[in-house]
Amino acid sequence: RDPTGGVQLAEVHTSAAWVGHKISRLQEETGVRVAFVTRLGEAILPSSQTVLQEGDLVHVMMRTDEVHK
Known part of the structure; x- marks a missing residue:
C-alpha cells in the first residue's frame, strides 16, 4: 500500500444512467x-x-490514485 496515497474531492454531474438510482448504489458500484x-x-x-x-451535481470523495478511472 502506498503511504503517500490520499483522497480528493471531485464534482460529478449526474449522468442519465444514474438518474433514479440511490446514492448507496452509486457508492457500492464505483467505490466513491x-x-x-x-x-x-x-x-x-x-x-x-x-x-x-437529473441536474444533480454530486460531490464525491475518491482516492487520488483512482481519479482517472
Missing part, C-alpha cells in the same frame, strides 16, 4: 463516497436512500 449533492442550487447532505435526479 458521496459528501454532498447540489440540487437546484442548494447543497443537501444525502442519506444512502437519496435518489439521484
Whole structure:
C-alpha cells in the first residue's frame, strides 16, 4: 500500500444512467463516497436512500490514485 496515497474531492454531474438510482448504489458500484449533492442550487447532505435526479451535481470523495478511472 502506498503511504503517500490520499483522497480528493471531485464534482460529478449526474449522468442519465444514474438518474433514479440511490446514492448507496452509486457508492457500492464505483467505490466513491458521496459528501454532498447540489440540487437546484442548494447543497443537501444525502442519506444512502437519496435518489439521484437529473441536474444533480454530486460531490464525491475518491482516492487520488483512482481519479482517472
